[in-house]
Amino acid sequence: MAARAGSGTVVAGRSTKDAIRDAAVQLFSTKGFEQSSLREVADAVGITKASLYYHYASKVDLLIAIIEPMFDDHRALVEKLDEIPHSPQSVREVLTEHVHSMLSHRTIGVLCMRDTVAIVNALGNRYPDMMEMHRRMCQWLAGPGADEETTLRAAAAMQVLGAALMSKESVPDASEELIERVLLDAALSVLEPAR
Amino acid sequence: MAARAGSGTVVAGRSTKDAIRDAAVQLFSTKGFEQSSLREVADAVGITKASLYYHYASKVDLLIAIIEPMFDDHRALVEKLDEIPHSPQSVREVLTEHVHSMLSHRTIGVLCMRDTVAIVNALGNRYPDMMEMHRRMCQWLAGPGADEETTLRAAAAMQVLGAALMSKESVPDASEELIERVLLDAALSVLEPAR
DNA sequence: GTCTATATACCGATAGAC
DNA sequence: GTCTATCGGTATATAGAC
Numbered sequence: 001m002a003a004r005a006g007s008g009t010v011v012a013g014r015s016t017k018d019a020i021r022d023a024a025v026q027l028f029s030t031k032g033f034e035q036s037s038l039r040e041v042a043d044a045v046g047i048t049k050a051s052l053y054y055h056y057a058s059k060v061d062l063l064i065a066i067i068e069p070m071f072d073d074h075r076a077l078v079e080k081l082d083e084i085p086h087s088p089q090s091v092r093e094v095l096t097e098h099v100h101s102m103l104s105h106r107t108i109g110v111l112c113m114r115d116t117v118a119i120v121n122a123l124g125n126r127y128p129d130m131m132e133m134h135r136r137m138c139q140w141l142a143g144p145g146a147d148e149e150t151t152l153r154a155a156a157a158m159q160v161l162g163a164a165l166m167s168k169e170s171v172p173d174a175s176e177e178l179i180e181r182v183l184l185d186a187a188l189s190v191l192e193p194a195r
Numbered sequence: 196m197a198a199r200a201g202s203g204t205v206v207a208g209r210s211t212k213d214a215i216r217d218a219a220v221q222l223f224s225t226k227g228f229e230q231s232s233l234r235e236v237a238d239a240v241g242i243t244k245a246s247l248y249y250h251y252a253s254k255v256d257l258l259i260a261i262i263e264p265m266f267d268d269h270r271a272l273v274e275k276l277d278e279i280p281h282s283p284q285s286v287r288e289v290l291t292e293h294v295h296s297m298l299s300h301r302t303i304g305v306l307c308m309r310d311t312v313a314i315v316n317a318l319g320n321r322y323p324d325m326m327e328m329h330r331r332m333c334q335w336l337a338g339p340g341a342d343e344e345t346t347l348r349a350a351a352a353m354q355v356l357g358a359a360l361m362s363k364e365s366v367p368d369a370s371e372e373l374i375e376r377v378l379l380d381a382a383l384s385v386l387e388p389a390r
Numbered sequence: 391g392t393c394t395a396t397a398t399a400c401c402g403a404t405a406g407a408c
Numbered sequence: 409g410t411c412t413a414t415c416g417g418t419a420t421a422t423a424g425a426c
Contacts, residue, residue, distance in 0.1 A: 032312035
């Protein structure tokens with residue numbers, strides 16, 4: 001597939017399939033998954049809806065292509081947790097890995113954070129463990145036998161790391177190193193009880 | 196179904212209009228605003244879609260009836276900020292008022308947090324300042340002339356307070372007093388640079 | 391206030407020509 | 409790979425009887 005002139009907008013080196021995914025990320029992030037029609041995605045790419053279906057079998061398949069890499073990273077981390085003993089050091093390591101993983105998926109961050117219901121609705125059947133993963137992460141973070149305050153602090157710490165997914169909006173020019181350092185420190189301080 | 200004097204039919208002390216709103220909150224929170232049809236809302240109440248339109252002029256009007264109280268509280272706080280000088284004490288007071296306000300709207304918390312894009316899309320024209328309010332709050336919290344780290348810490352602190360809106364999921368049985376105390380302390384610790 | 395019935399529009403998805 | 413054309417379904421919203 002080479003670059004084309006006229007109404008075609010395919011850039012050399014980037015396949016139509018990738019262009020569709022990128023346009024969909026942009027659209028889904030601003031308008032939401034359900035609020036965006038495949039006709040709008042196709043228009044943004046410069047093709048028709050029928051052509052889009054040549055590359056993706058369904059709207060959900062397109063969403064999966066967008067979400068799956070981040071989802072796989074998150075699952076890989078969560079499934080390790082059972083074998084990691086809960087200690088101040090391991091907490092720091094797990095949080096570091098998590099915030100690092102989130103930063104590497106920043107482009108789809110807003111989509112994940114602000115359109116969660118639609119995504120869960122669309123992918124809930126395909127990934128039944130989707131909801132449980134966040135819960136397991138919070139639970140491990142709180143530690144065994146955690147009381148209500150500790151559980152709440154763990155949930156709040158996860159919220160802090162969620163700020164990484166929206167850092168393109170809040171601090172667009174900040175380096176990943178700064179974001180990782182600051183959010184890790186912030187999350188750790190949330191986990192500590194009042195001084 | 197006992198009719199009462201004046202306008203409005205009352206079922207067990209609750210008007211049909213209120214019943215519609217409550218059913219919509221429940222449905223929108225679990226399925227999302229756009230994924231929920233007015234037919235589903237009407238079915239949950241036990242009326243038809245056409246009857247629902249007698250009480251609410253449109254789907255967006257129904258959403259407004261749900262969201263507006265929280266939105267008004269938030270705006271009232273944000274519009275005071277210009278006159279509040281930035282000090283450790285005023286930061287604590289503003290955060291306290293904000294988390295208190297959020298806790299009082301916990302029933303629509305999940306809807307606001309997990310379906311933001313759909314809500315902004317539906318109400319964006321009606322409330323143009325919706326997006327800006329969060330930004331102004333973050334900016335005030337960071338203080339005048341804030342650098343990137345401080346700005347990021349302010350955004351993360353706001354994320355922590357957002358945990359209040361999902362506390363029904365994370366710590367269903369916790370008291371409002373506990374949640375308010377813990378999240379306020381957590382948010383304040385996020386704002387402080389590394390020790 | 392609630393109903394039945396319907397207008398109108400757009401959606402996801404498919405068929406088949408080129 | 410991309411197109412035109414269309415199917416079947418469902419959505420919001422309305423009209424008018426009771």
